[in-house]
Amino acid sequence: MTHVLGQNQYGKAENRIVRVRRDSTRHEIKDLNVSVSLRGDFEDVHRTGSNANCLPTDSTKNTVYAFAKQHGIESAEGFAALLARHFVENTERGVVRSARIRIEEYAWNRIPVANSPSPSGSSAESGHSFVRAGQEVRTTEVVYDGERFRVISGLRDLVVMNTTDSEFWGYLKDRYTTLQEAYDRILATQVTARWAFGFDGRDGQEQPGWNDSYQEVRRHLLEAFADTYSYSLQQTLHAMGTRVLDHRAEVDEVRLELPNKHHFLVDLAPFGLKNENEVYFAADRMYGLIEGTVHREGVTPVIPVS
Amino acid sequence: MTHVLGQNQYGKAENRIVRVRRDSTRHEIKDLNVSVSLRGDFEDVHRTGSNANCLPTDSTKNTVYAFAKQHGIESAEGFAALLARHFVENTERGVVRSARIRIEEYAWNRIPVANSPSPSGSSAESGHSFVRAGQEVRTTEVVYDGERFRVISGLRDLVVMNTTDSEFWGYLKDRYTTLQEAYDRILATQVTARWAFGFDGRDGQEQPGWNDSYQEVRRHLLEAFADTYSYSLQQTLHAMGTRVLDHRAEVDEVRLELPNKHHFLVDLAPFGLKNENEVYFAADRMYGLIEGTVHREGVTPVIPVS
Amino acid sequence: MTHVLGQNQYGKAENRIVRVRRDSTRHEIKDLNVSVSLRGDFEDVHRTGSNANCLPTDSTKNTVYAFAKQHGIESAEGFAALLARHFVENTERGVVRSARIRIEEYAWNRIPVANSPSPSGSSAESGHSFVRAGQEVRTTEVVYDGERFRVISGLRDLVVMNTTDSEFWGYLKDRYTTLQEAYDRILATQVTARWAFGFDGRDGQEQPGWNDSYQEVRRHLLEAFADTYSYSLQQTLHAMGTRVLDHRAEVDEVRLELPNKHHFLVDLAPFGLKNENEVYFAADRMYGLIEGTVHREGVTPVIPVS
């Protein structure tokens, strides 16, 4: 009995690339992890052992490095778009119908250098020495199908905490409910955010300024987290998504995954001490997990539920 | 401007539970990691700060542990179905419209005991001492929407290797192709598999024997990997999926994610040595990543692309 | 002001190597992670920028792969001894005074094959298809200083659990003690064990049978864990170490690091249920950590405290 070959894709994952620009003594670096995935006419590869339609994953890797040299890397999104279009448009016999490029980007800061003051007199930065900045990771996923692009950018591992302005009470109680209501609690989470752009590249539409957009979206997420007086992590999530849509016209949809990193007030009464919201146990697991999408009216959401 | 609240869900993730059955001196254990996710009428929770419709994630956690006591845990799938149905049918005011339960299960073996021979004379096993078996993890995801169940089971971190019977040649070559053809290579991968069942629980339909089904699917995946003379990892993937569908009537769809864990033949010529497929460097990254679905004709695939 | 350069060492770490023996259709594999560390006359390398005494780490890596071809890999310990001796004895100008080789070994099982019965009629195993066995890792560290070897072998990530025969009570109570005494608890741990051998290779002393020794030490650790009726994890640790020394003459010293993987009985009383040692929450952190050495009289312990 013959079965159906459904959705399939392949490519080279996690190509780690560091690209250095040396136009001056002030070097610029991009530190990326690029994953390629091709969809197309690969029925024979699966069924017959013929690889005639199979561009090796090794070739896709080579392309990533060669393109980094030829085209430079202005932004993760722009680089991904370039690669995705290449695989669809230039692979022989049109076997690649759609390409998905995923990129993680790791941020670096310049190391301040004490002994070489800058011309302006302020403390100087090294031109070629860098230190990894933060633990958060910038992400993007670009799909090109020969007609249009779909771009979903994001970040993960952005860890934030409010030490007050968070309550949780008035909730639905069932027979398994034992939780005490909280009128002043720590709210902490490790943000995974993805956001989709209106841009699809048709009709000569220009790409947004990806890097500025990223910095601004990140800033609005942080500010919304800090500013929101919260009655639930859901409410905070909604405020964060809404804030981005309100301020960034290029973004149509925001999806957030917010683990509630529980900080439990430690009971110090047995030791004759009163814990006035000062000493917390930071738990690993289990954790609440709050996920949700906010999008513009009239827009069809495209960010998948994970 | 008001935006739309799209797909949203919440619950308690990664409830680690060990359930011991002590009916005799031969204890039985189940070691699970249970994640609950509820979808429903939570608009107000997000927008207004009213938690009237919000069953606390803490209550969903309590339910997991209480159900383990009340109902026991015969299989991950059966336990997940019980929980999913409970949240939809018993939560007040019908606010939960759909529930998704994900479970990871960790396997244990009994420790052989030298000095206490079994009645049958064979080497004895301890009744209460266990050692973790393998590194692979059994997974399931059950969704219940008030009408029907959707069950997707699977495994991950099953690491396998063929030291021969694998070739890769005759592939499409573009200007970025430098790969040498291989006529005898190592093929190694870390299997992530998910498979969907025909079972949906309507009309009094009985649940399959989940544990037997799991063992058999796992066996067929392994055998197909071992038996297939492979011209590409895609071909092996297809053989693995097909083998499961051929042998397990309860399964309608199989999706596999197979990283190509590259083993590169080390060039020993500079040292006057000939490497006759004996010495390999096992690389971490980058890696090929081959993904695909095989399903029965007439069935609509439900396993999402990750 | 000149400071002193103290202990220093360098080399190539984590050389991942898979070695296949193809003498028959029944292949044999060794899957290792080899780390080289050289100590010696490297003062100038650190101070002056002269690399005249610096054998590149890349060369040490090449040596690992070349030796795997030339000498095969009978055991991790034997292979490590060969490498350690080479670096000390063959590096030019005697700059390497001592070499330390650390190896992790990953175990594999053969995949059973249904359709190709073995000559003996029993269920057959594949000759070239393997599946990773367990999650535990075999370890060794061999140091050679030009005169003698010091061998410390071990394992890690061996996860074990007793569902009964464990108590904990009668302990010292201070003003911060709130723990309830336990008369029947789960005892679970993730064993890290290291053991030192009497072997030092002088006077033509022969190497022990490393592979047999490993299997037997592992067996005795498991049996002692299973057999010991325990009043503390310390007591279990002591029993495990003692059992190895009692049964394995080649071992002089055993050190164990046993995290107490707490399994907390869940309070089900609020739900009208009685938890008769059946339902546990498996916690991640914090955890008890019990460490200790047992050694033969007259032997000076050599395994460092970590």
Place this chain on the structure above:
Amino acid sequence: MTHVLGQNQYGKAENRIVRVRRDSTRHEIKDLNVSVSLRGDFEDVHRTGSNANCLPTDSTKNTVYAFAKQHGIESAEGFAALLARHFVENTERGVVRSARIRIEEYAWNRIPVANSPSPSGSSAESGHSFVRAGQEVRTTEVVYDGERFRVISGLRDLVVMNTTDSEFWGYLKDRYTTLQEAYDRILATQVTARWAFGFDGRDGQEQPGWNDSYQEVRRHLLEAFADTYSYSLQQTLHAMGTRVLDHRAEVDEVRLELPNKHHFLVDLAPFGLKNENEVYFAADRMYGLIEGTVHREGVTPVIPVS
């Protein structure tokens, strides 16, 4: 046959604690991971099952949280010293002879807040909203034996990169050497540093300003990495250690573990491109590992080799 119980210790590991100071609307937080290890008179605990001398690990955990309330947490080192002294001096019957406290500290920054300008007119920071800063971790280990303290502080996961000013040539060549000399390479590493203090707390000696000391040591490590024109990672290591000793009188010894995170220049010649030190593959494993100690003359090094 009776064997000897050698070095042993136990305690509660990885107590995760967040301490909030709420003296004003500008909260202060400390985020720590505290591990306790007690050494002493525990022979019976191991041999006889008597726990009369065994202070439960649970009590040591409670002590950590209670002390955080009672004494606050000015610095990781100060808090560790307080705990270590307590366990030795206050545990009944003098059973604890020595205590080791290890702490990891995670840094947080304040989230800038757009809409609430600070009195000074500069951009404002939130008083209660924080974002995790960097991925590096501050560490300390304090041992107290009833007479004196030994303090070893440090950091890990500080990732740094120089895109030029690094060469490697003129090295020793053996028959396994194939490495090409490099006259301009990327030098990148993930710093693990530990440094020991002269402070031992006897004769009323005052504790150094631990927090200032940490910031300054970290700064000197970064500056030395950035400033050193390097002919080997060993040379950079030596410069980093020396710089700390030259500038920080309270530090007697510095030990560094520097994995050489290789960045390999990608060969683009097959694609007709010239790679002028612009495009690198960032490898995971294998990696060079360079370790060494620099200490003041007359000081006996105390930081163990790992």
